[in-house]
Amino acid sequence: MPIRAALALLKPLLEDRSVLKIGADVKHHYVVMNRHGAELCPYDDVTLISYVLNGGTAGGHDLASLADAWLGHKVRDLKELTGSGKSAVAFADVDPANAAAWAAEAADVALRLWQVLKPRLAMDGIVSVYERLERPLVPVLARMEQRGISVDRQILSRLSGELAQGAARLEHEIYELAGERFTIGSPKQLGDILFGRMGLPGGSKTRTGQWATTAQVLEELAAEGHELPRKIVDWRQMTKLKSTYTDALPGYVNPQTGRVHTSYALAATTTGRLSSSEPNLQNIPVRTTEGRKIRGAFIAGKGNKLVSADYSQIELRVLAHVADIHQLRQAFAAGADIHAATASEMFGVPVEGMPGEIRRRAKAINFGIIYGISAFGLAGQLSIPREEAADYIKRYFERFPGIRDYIETTKDFARRHGYVETIFGRRIHYPDIRASNVHLRSFSERASTNARLQGTAADIIRRAMVRMDDALARERLSARMLLQVHDELIFEVAEDEVEATIPVVQRVMENAAMPAVSLSVPLQVDARAADNWDEAH
DNA sequence: AGTCTCACG
DNA sequence: ACGTACGTGAGACTC
Missing domain, CATH: 1.10.150.20 (5' to 3' exonuclease, C-terminal subdomain)
Structure with missing residues (x-):
């Protein structure tokens, strides 16, 4: 079916303020529809309702888990239609009759879950958490994901080369000191060599009875003057930065936008924090000099600056x-x-x-x-x-x-x-x-x-995020929120608006608890602007 | 898929 | 005597 034809049918319904749309993981659907210029509103999300009702209990809050738990219904896995792995096909290429049956099942299950879960929300008196901290964050996060952030692929590629060189040099030195070649990345082989053959004093064992080879164990050995553990620690850091960041991030650059688009999960953590995946942009290195070079590869678009604003000691x-x-x-x-x-x-x-x-x-x-x-x-x-x-x-x-x-x-x-x-x-x-x-x-x-x-703390920054776009718009500022890292928000801001934007961002974040809660301690937000994330942080 | 390690707050 | 700092996600290795 041509997209135009589908949209002609769907858009009026999706945007009809008198029609409540019900789904699971509505943010996903919101992003898909928004990509084609349709706004999903109003909506209820059974995933978020379940998260608010039962956060911390075993089991996920996705449609399949909820259907199983509340309706005793096993929903058909999408993989049965699309296949999996290399031979997987896009949903758009699934036979329409099968696709329709699958989608109808999901819609039916979502509605039945809503009928069960929504009334419990009112009974439990936590409706405001859902209505003020969860549901309104859906379009906010959807827009952040869609905007993405620029990365400088040249910087990452240069760092990959440097890390490869450094790791190769260490590899030779490690084999020399160990007296044999082995798979350095295998904790089992490494433990056998350090604590077996070389007879170094082993510390703790892991759950499965192997020698622990954590950085802490190796650091202590290094402090006692052993050369090999120090080199292992350095090798691990280099290969970690290379495989997880400098090699992997370029693969996440979207060819259409030229930017990296993470995905935020609203209902993944027990505490109310968000999580970020594919790629995780909440664990970009910052603690070491080498790591910070990777953070420096996250840059503002032309004519813009990145502004980072973080809560000081919020917990x-x-x-x-x-x-x-x-x-x-x-x-x-x-x-x-x-x-x-x-x-x-x-x-x-x-x-x-x-x-x-x-x-x-x-x-x-x-x-x-x-x-x-x-x-x-x-x-x-x-x-x-x-x-x-x-x-x-x-x-x-x-x-x-x-x-x-x-x-x-x-x-x-x-x-x-x-x-x-x-x-x-x-x-x-x-x-x-x-x-x-x-x-x-x-x-x-x-x-x-x-x-x-x-x-x-997670609730406070959620409140700030829910209010941020409105506050910026009221001041006629064009700043865009790009990332959230638990106590930090990163914005992309036109160069000539940086000065006006920073105090607005600080004000919204510092007053985020109000008026629901008047804190007896002031919140402090530090903010600065730069061309890249490292210097803005 | 499970384990280990390590990147972040 | 035991086994522990809280919350995440990703990559490599192993089976």
């Missing part, structure tokens, strides 16, 4: 608010260095002239608190004995008893209800919170205390 600010910790609130209000302030409070050391090591330890504790701290984890992070880590934690809770109370209150709430809530009412379920298995239960306790913080 610690959320913690200061929800746990109501006066020292933390004061430190944030004063614009202090929060890790130094924590160290000062814990160890009685003035911030002026504080040794770096002291601050580093307080920083690790702050992260630990967010993750659901344990003496074991902190000890591993800081490479100190567990007794010493336990002592730090004890000292921390003596100074910040409100945080110990917060953690206990959260665990207790989770035990009683089976879920925890963000400050905007998002529920995250922990079915194992009352398990008799200590391991399962402890994991749920750490995860649930973390989820309130990570989830609230």
Whole structure:
């Protein structure tokens, strides 16, 4: 069927404000229709309804999982029609009778799921999470995906060459030191050589009883003066950057747009964060000099700049608010260095002239608190004995008893209800919170205390994103939101609008909790513009 | 498909 | 005595 003919039939219906369109993973359909100039509105999405109702419980929220769980219906897999792998055909090339039957089944199942799930949403009183944080994000993310971002393929190709050279050189040196050739990328072979044949002191074992060869293990051996582990770590970094980024990213450049278009999942994480795939643009390197060169390959289009705006310490600010910790609130209000302030409070050391090591330890504790701290984890992070880590934690809770109370209150709430809530009412379920298995239960306790913080931060940036396009339009600004990386938004902005855009972006992000929640701690957003993502970050 | 490792917040 | 820091996605190797 010609697209024009299909659109003539569909567009009026899709855009009819009096007709509710119901589907699963509506963003996907929104992008497809939008590509042909049709706007899908209004709509309900059973995937998002399920995510809001049952986030954290086992099982996905895609159409097939929901149909199985709620209707006892096994939907036919699209692969039965298109085939899979190399011989797969496009949906457009499937026999129309088969395609129609498959599509009709999906439509029918989506409607029946909506009839079951939508009323439960109202009963559970979390309708505002769906209506304000989930549903309105669909067109926002669809537009971000469609815009894509420019990458400089020359830079990536040059980096690939440099990494190939560096890895090849290391490969020879590794074989020389090992006394034989082997597959460096095989953890099994590497473990056998390091800890078997060469007799280096092995650390921990993996779940399957193999020697662990993680970067941390190899770094410790390197610190003891062993040459080989250091070279393995360097080789791994180079091959990682090459295979995952410099080699793979050019393959994602769309020939029509010349840009890279990621796909965001709205209903993939337990905490309310987004995820990004094909390619994942939420894990572009930044921590090493070599890695940052890859980030530098993400560039603004001609006549534009990239603007990066990120929340400063948003999860610690959320913690200061929800746990109501006066020292933390004061430190944030004063614009202090929060890790130094924590160290000062814990160890009685003035911030002026504080040794770096002291601050580093307080920083690790702050992260630990967010993750659901344990003496074991902190000890591993800081490479100190567990007794010493336990002592730090004890000292921390003596100074910040409100945080110990917060953690206990959260665990207790989770035990009683089976879920925890963000400050905007998002529920995250922990079915194992009352398990008799200590391991399962402890994991749920750490995860649930973390989820309130990570989830609230995720809700805040969602609110900013939902409002951003309107705010920019009201100021007659043409800035386009391109990417989201959990606490950061990246925009493409016409050069002559950069100065006017930055304060608008900051204002929307910093006020994103309002008016639903008035935070007792200010949110701070740092923003800057540059020709590429590395320099803007 | 499972495991291991490592890139990000 | 045990086994643990929270949340992701992707690539390489192995079976």
